[in-house]
Amino acid sequence: MIATENITINKIKNSRLPKVDLNNVPFGSVLSDHMLVSNYINGEWQPSVIEPFGDITISPAMLALHYGQIVFEGMKAFKMKDGSVSIFRMEKHYDRFCKSMERMCIPPMSYEHFNEAMKALVKVDAAWVPGSEGSSLYIRPFVFASEERFGVKVAEEYKFIIFSGPVGPYYSNPLKVKVEDKYRRAASGGTGSAKCAGNYGGAFYPSSLARKQGFDQVLWTDGSSELNIEESGTMNVLFMINNVLVTPSLSDSILDGITRDSFITIAKDMGIKVEERKIGADELISAHGKGILQEAFGTGTAAVVAPIQLISIKGKDYTLPAIKDDNVALKIKQRLLDIRVGAAPDKNNWNTIVKQ
Numbered sequence: 001m002i003a004t005e006n007i008t009i010n011k012i013k014n015s016r017l018p019k020v021d022l023n024n025v026p027f028g029s030v031l032s033d034h035m036l037v038s039n040y041i042n043g044e045w046q047p048s049v050i051e052p053f054g055d056i057t058i059s060p061a062m063l064a065l066h067y068g069q070i071v072f073e074g075m076k077a078f079k080m081k082d083g084s085v086s087i088f089r090m091e092k093h094y095d096r097f098c099k100s101m102e103r104m105c106i107p108p109m110s111y112e113h114f115n116e117a118m119k120a121l122v123k124v125d126a127a128w129v130p131g132s133e134g135s136s137l138y139i140r141p142f143v144f145a146s147e148e149r150f151g152v153k154v155a156e157e158y159k160f161i162i163f164s165g166p167v168g169p170y171y172s173n174p175l176k177v178k179v180e181d182k183y184r185r186a187a188s189g190g191t192g193s194a195k196c197a198g199n200y201g202g203a204f205y206p207s208s209l210a211r212k213q214g215f216d217q218v219l220w221t222d223g224s225s226e227l228n229i230e231e232s233g234t235m236n237v238l239f240m241i242n243n244v245l246v247t248p249s250l251s252d253s254i255l256d257g258i259t260r261d262s263f264i265t266i267a268k269d270m271g272i273k274v275e276e277r278k279i280g281a282d283e284l285i286s287a288h289g290k291g292i293l294q295e296a297f298g299t300g301t302a303a304v305v306a307p308i309q310l311i312s313i314k315g316k317d318y319t320l321p322a323i324k325d326d327n328v329a330l331k332i333k334q335r336l337l338d339i340r341v342g343a344a345p346d347k348n349n350w351n352t353i354v355k356q
């Protein structure tokens with residue numbers, strides 16, 4: 001039995017919802033009415049408070065601003081066919097949040113604390129969950145070192161905040177990507193498998209250089225001479241090679257994406273062969289030469305799927321077959337969307353119903 005925590009709720013006086021067209025919101029620009037805040041002080045996570053979304057006051061000497069103890073999650077809540085509201089794969093997101101926090105030396109948070117906080121916030125802003133296909137409520141839990149102190153040390157105070165915002169279907173144009181052979185997103189032994197803010201800051205520069213060269217993003221590698229592929233931008237990467245779904249096996253320099261995991265599970269369920277293993281640049285070149293590099297795509301919570309149309313390796317461009325409706329990526333994406341809204345059976349208990 002999960003103990004129900006006492007969450008204080010200070011509701012907004014005038015909801016901003018009437019001014020928003022829920023079926024037409026640019027990604028990442030509209031915020032729901034409320035946020036949830038819980039502070040870690042005196043060695044404990046304090047009870048959560050839900051309040052109107054708004055600015056917070058911080059000290060310029062706040063440790064997170066200087067030494068980067070910041071981790072986050074990104075997940076979605078959906079309006080189900082029967083009108084209820086469900087959070088997708090919340091437990092797996094919680095597990096990853098815990099791993100990220102541990103890697104960044106942030107004190108652990110119980111599942112009860114996280115679970116009650118998530119459910120309470122989504123319930124309060126349930127009217128913000130869009131109902132049109134492909135739309136959802138994007139939820140952003142994060143935690144950062146809030147202690148005011150400028151000496152280098154592990155903080156003793158933290159702030160956990162969750163906010164959300166409605167998002168429409170995120171259509172990604174087929175991407176042109178460049179296999180990055182100079183910069184690395186993450187190194188073995190580093191923080192690549194933690195969802196920490198610094199990984200993003202460090203990736204912006206190489207990505208912007210790639211954009212100047214005419215690419216949409218980079219395919220990160222392990223930096224070895226084999227150029228083993230790791231991720232695509234801020235997404236995991238999957239390939240269809242000779243009718244097998246191939247994706248780099250997880251390591252401490254690859255983020256354990258929940259969309260990636262969902263794709264693998266659904267693919268197996270659909271009878272598609274899946275291989276998690278190393279994929280070097282040479283294999284991509286040779287598969288392309290033989291005409292068996294059928295698909296390449298990124299997966300992540302925001303876009304679900306971002307198809308790749310061109311891969312550049314050491315200055316040479318390899319064009320993939322045109323994206324068609326019967327592509328494996330799109331078939332799995334549709335099944336995933338169906339599971340999320342209750343239009344296909346939820347065999348693995350991925351949906352957490354928060355409001356009937």
Ligand SMILES: *Cc1c(COP(=O)(O)O)cnc(C)c1O
Nearest residue numbers: 234235236255257258259300301
């Ligand atoms: C969040 C993230 C992903 C995708 O993870 P999902 O759980 O599928 O959203 C992939 N790579 C990186 C680097 C990420 O930060």
